[in-house]
Amino acid sequence: MKKKVGILGGTFDPPHLGHLIIANEVFHRLQLDEIQFMPNQEPPHKERDSHTTNRDRIRMIELAIQGNPYFSIEKIELERKGRSYTYDTMKMLIERNPNHEYYFIIGADMVEYLPHWKKINELMEMIKFVGVNRPNYQLETTYPIIQIEVPFIEISxxxxxxxxKHCETINYLLPYGVINYIEENQLYGS
Incomplete structure (x- = not known):
């Protein structure tokens, strides 16, 4: 029997409660064995506007998921240079872990963008896509995706x-360990 693994990709700069809620909801609704948080190197659809290091982002994810034995970090995209295309990443992961069945979690904003993804038809044959609702976006596509409703939480x-950066409160938007890390390391101009 294959291990059912959810992949939640993102910059996680920083990881916040919205990410954790999505991961938790998908994990339980689909009865997955594990959720892997996969920080991107360079997402093809946006530029990073932050100067945090990969080490900072990994440490913040570790702090955000600590205590949950079903959440882990997948660093494959940080091991590569250049743009991170899902097709290339998932091809490598499937070769490394042939006993895993992958569920790739995306927000409704990315569901709308699916027709523009690199080798989307081949990717659809390799993995299952899980679309989660986001404010101001529809979960409508001609592609076969599993739709999961998650509580709306407008945090980015x-x-x-x-x-x-503007010395405003970030309490309750992310786990305290992540807040402490941001403050101790003076990330984002805090």
Missing amino acids: SSMIRHRS
């Missing part, structure tokens, strides 16, 4: 970086 990493 860019909002947290902005608040931190």
Whole structure:
């Protein structure tokens, strides 16, 4: 029997409660064996506006998921240089872990963008896509995706970086361990 693994990709700069809620909801609804948080090197669809290091992002994810034995970190995209395309990454992961069945979690904003993904038809044959609702986006596509409703929580990493830079509170938006790390390391101009 294959191990059912959810992949939640993102910049996680920083990881916040919205990420954790999505991971938790998908994990339980699909009865997965594990959720792997996969930080991107360079996402093809956006530029990173932060100067945090990969080490900082990994440490913040570790702090965010500590205590949950079903959450882990997949660093494959950080081991490669250049743009991170899901097709290339998943091909490598499947070769490394042939006994895993992968569920790739994306927000409704990315569901709308699926027709533009590199080798999307081949990717659809390799993995299952899980689309989660997001404010102001529809979960509509001609592609076969598993739709999961998650509680709406309008938190974004860019909002947290902005608040931190302007000395506004970020309490209750992310786990305290992550907040402490941001403050101790003076990330985002805090």
